[in-house]
Amino acid sequence: MIPYRPEPFTNFLEEQNMKKINEALEKVQTELGRDYPLVIGGEKIMTEKKMISINPSAKNEVIGRTASASQELAEKALQNAAQTFQTWSRVPAHQRSRYLVKAAAIMRRRKHEFSAWLMLEAGKNRVEADADTAEAIDFMEYYARQMTELADRGRQTLVPMEGEDNDLTYIPLGVGVIIPPWNFALAIVVGMTTAAIVTGNTVILKPASQTPVIAYKFYELLVEAGVPAGVVNFLPGDPTEIGDFLVDHRLTRFISFTGSRAIGLRIHERSSKVASGQIWMKRLIAEMGGKDAIVVDKDADLELAVQGIVASAFSFSGQKCSACSRAIIHEDVYEDVLNRCVELTKNLKVGDVRDASNYTGPVIDEKAFNKIMEYIKIGHQEGRLVAGGKPAGDTGFFIEPTIFADVNPNARIMQEEIFGPFVAFTKVRDFDHAMEVANNTGYGLTGSFYSRNRELIERARVEFHVGNLYMNRKCTGAIVGVHPFGGFNMSGTDSKAGGPDYLLQFTQPKLISEAL
Structure with a gap:
């Protein structure tokens, strides 16, 4: 795998680049107003209740409508993710990494298209949207390489002992709930999701209510890259209906959250309580804002x-x-x-x-x-x-x-x-x-x-x-990779997204020693 290099930003002062983003914008505008399903185990499900995404630059313009999950569908998603975990967690780390490299290549080819969706659904100008998409590509490229390094780290760091074969491996946690924000509606969605799956976990991706369409476009890209059904379950829904349900559930092994301090602390409190049948302490990876x-x-x-x-x-x-x-x-x-x-x-x-x-x-x-x-x-x-x-x-x-x-x-x-x-x-x-x-x-x-x-x-x-x-x-x-990101105090768990230690948050080390 070639060394990681950050994705370059697009220079929109060049006429050719401005023409390309404007063409992408025109294309995306022809696709507005469509309905999108939630997806569980590869099954696309439409619901009567919808979440409506609007263009914040033009309040009367509908970006799209996504299905809205009930608790019953959330339960189905968790059960499916738990079942898929049994196979996905055993896929070799290097193979999981290659899915991310493929997904990054696809996004790079369609960079302006994703940026256009960010302009319309999140209200970003061309420069900000381009930086968001570039960061999404960076997360996939960087975490792919970090996973391969992590997979090889164990034997390299242990002190040899005569008469024993010792191995330290980093194994996945289980089912995770991904709760991303709307402000980096592609980059942070991509970073949180791919860090979890490249380490062997399966996830429930609950996109922000304001920006579910761009999250669905990312889900489609993962499918195109060949990520197996059930590894990522796309579950838009009203936070008041399914938010606590997902956090509290006994099958939830970890929660990856980016958002407000108030909601982060609520998740922290609820995730610390042990549900009936739960056999682990849930892990929280949180980024909760700043002043x-x-x-x-x-x-x-x-x-x-x-x-x-x-x-x-x-x-x-x-x-x-x-x-x-x-x-x-x-x-x-x-x-x-x-x-x-x-x-x-x-x-x-x-x-x-x-x-x-x-x-x-x-x-x-x-x-x-x-x-x-x-x-x-x-x-x-x-x-x-x-x-x-x-x-x-x-x-x-x-x-x-x-x-x-x-x-x-x-x-x-x-x-x-x-x-x-x-x-x-x-x-x-x-x-x-x-x-x-x-x-x-x-x-x-x-x-x-x-x-x-x-x-x-x-x-x-x-x-x-x-x-x-x-x-x-x-x-x-x-x-990504240059400035690992995360803060102190009420800004979160300082888990440093885009840094060399981030993937450890989604794994647990297992030592195996065999007497020879």
């Missing part, structure tokens, strides 16, 4: 810092768990950084992502729109509005990129995850004060520190308590 900060020192390259703040806060309308929602600026340069950020922000164009001139698109749905607007009301009480703060059109869920200045570090808009195009600025006296403010939340996912001061950079490495810390660059944009 990420960019800290700017007085000796920083201020233009570099400003560009990083604006990009981290407002790309994809701030709907990234790694997005900058707190700007912590040294008092000596506070006004300069703030004023320049306001200047750049006011020039950002918001609208339907099909228009390539728009910098960013909508927030995901009406619930998110209303929540962010409520936080803007709170912001008026806790800070000084200097940019944005209003809806940006009524055809979709558009909100202007918003900046509040002079905010107290303990204010709600400095403490609570908003998940929108919203950043709060606060002023600090020195480095110690900056670290105090930066670490003053229940989260610990990403952060950035901008400075030319070598001593302070070294101190930040130790004192800035986040899972992914970036120096003199933005706090978004982790690359």
Whole structure:
């Protein structure tokens, strides 16, 4: 297997590339409004109840309708996954890896098509959609290679002993429930699912309610790549109807979750309880958001810092768990950084992502729109509005990129995850004060520190308590294999997706010793 290399991003400044993505967009738009089944053991099942996915850039446009599972169908999916596990878990690791390599090759050939679905269903612009698809390809390529290495690791790491044949193998856990988010509707779905199956597990994939169609397109790709029926069971459904049922079930061996802190903690609590007939402790792999900060020192390259703040806060309308929602600026340069950020922000164009001139698109749905607007009301009480703060059109869920200045570090808009195009600025006296403010939340996912001061950079490495810390660059944009991703505290289990240890979360080591 050739060495892993991250998938390159598409340069849409080149006319040929822009033509290709626009052609893909036209093709996908002819496929809107279709019905999609849930799939259990390869059997496609339509239900009377449907989940409707809409285009957040155009509220009246239906992307598609997917079947919605009942508890009875969830039970059927779990039973099927448990049965399939008996055969899939015995497929050699190198063979399982090759399914991922094949799937990655298919997605690479259809890259613009998948990106077009992301534009329409998740509201991503061309650049963000392309990065999402590239990351999905990276996850498959990377985990395929990690699995082959893991399969060979045992004998290489044990200390030899005369008279014995010792072997350490990493065996799969069992049936997993995959609960991905809507904001990386392809990349994280792909990463969570393929990490679980390449290690020999079978899964129930319950896609996010806002983005089930792109998840189904990924399921179809796995089928095309030859992944056997029942390894992945596609189970869209109302979380209130099947969410707890899947988490609580005795056959569920592990839950892989990416989403909000509140839901993650609920899963953590419920998964710790032992169901009747359950013979294991369930494992939880969770990523639960952040309240990420960019800290700017007085000796920083201020233009570099400003560009990083604006990009981290407002790309994809701030709907990234790694997005900058707190700007912590040294008092000596506070006004300069703030004023320049306001200047750049006011020039950002918001609208339907099909228009390539728009910098960013909508927030995901009406619930998110209303929540962010409520936080803007709170912001008026806790800070000084200097940019944005209003809806940006009524055809979709558009909100202007918003900046509040002079905010107290303990204010709600400095403490609570908003998940929108919203950043709060606060002023600090020195480095110690900056670290105090930066670490003053229940989260610990990403952060950035901008400075030319070598001593302070070294101190930040130790004192800035986040899972992914970036120096003199933005706090978004982790690359698979380059920046293993996961956070501390209430940001999750810090399982480091896209890193060398991630697959261990889906396995258990078994030592076999034979006297000779």
